[in-house]
Each structure stands twice: as structure tokens, then as C-alpha cells.
Amino acid sequence: MTGRRHSAEEVDAAVAALAAGGERFAAAQEIVTHAAPGLQRILAESLHAGGFFSEAHEAEIARAAAVADPAERQAAVHTLIAEESRLGMLIGVAVGIELARELDASSTEPSRSQSEGGAA
Numbered sequence: 001m002t003g004r005r006h007s008a009e010e011v012d013a014a015v016a017a018l019a020a021g022g023e024r025f026a027a028a029q030e031i032v033t034h035a036a037p038g039l040q041r042i043l044a045e046s047l048h049a050g051g052f053f054s055e056a057h058e059a060e061i062a063r064a065a066a067v068a069d070p071a072e073r074q075a076a077v078h079t080l081i082a083e084e085s086r087l088g089m090l091i092g093v094a095v096g097i098e099l100a101r102e103l104d105a106s107s108t109e110p111s112r113s114q115s116e117g118g119a120a
Contacts, residue, residue: 039095046091 006014018024032039047053064076 039092042095043088043091046095047087052087 051057060080064073064080067073067076
């Protein structure tokens with residue numbers, strides 16, 4: 001991943017290309033499956049650091065659960081789950097961007113044996 005900034009138009013075009021999907025994500029899914037425990041820890045830490053598991057969030061859960069009308073309660077719970085999913089997705093994107101940068105940086109650094117004058 002390069003250090004250059006991308007325009008909104010470039011990002012929109014990239015998102016549109018990803019939306020086309022197909023088999024494009026098979027390798028990425030394998031990587032994510034392998035990295036899932038660490039990624040889950042990062043997500044939980046990010047949510048906690050951002051105050052997501054604060055008293056306000058707990059109050060929203062209690063409010064949704066306490067709605068008397070079953071249809072309204074279902075809608076409130078559905079909304080809460082959708083909000084949690086969106087937030088998790090956005091944190092996941094941020095983690096993915098930083099992970100790509102980290103992998104790019106580590107792949108451009110010479111290996112220890114190369115930097116010490118040996119063969120890789």
C-alpha cells in the first residue's frame with residue numbers, strides 16, 4: 001500500500017469495483033479466517049476504547065429490551081444490531097487499511113540476513 005492519499009472519486013471507483021465481487025474475496029477470506037482471533041481482539045479493544053461498551057450502550061440495550069410492544073421491541077433490537085454491525089464494519093475497514101500498510105512496510109524492508117550482508 002502506498003503512502004499517497006486517494007481522492008474521493010478514486011475511493012468511490014474502488015468501492016464500486018469491490019461491489020462487483022465474484023471470486024475476488026476467496027484469498028482474503030482465507031487470510032481473515034486465519035487472523036480472526038487477533039482481529040476480534042482488535043475490534044473489541046477498539047469498541048471499548050471508543051466507549052461503545054459504556055453505560056450509554058448498556059442503557060440502549062436495556063431500552064430496546066424493555067419496549068412493551070413485541071413489534072416495536074423487535075424493531076428497536078434490529079436497529080441496535082444494525083448500528084453495531086455498521087460500527088464493526090467501519091472499524092474493520094480501518095483495521096484492514098492499517099494491516100495492509102503494515103504488511104506493505106514489512107514486505108519492503110530487507111530481511112535480517114540481507115541487511116547483514118548475507119543471502120536471503
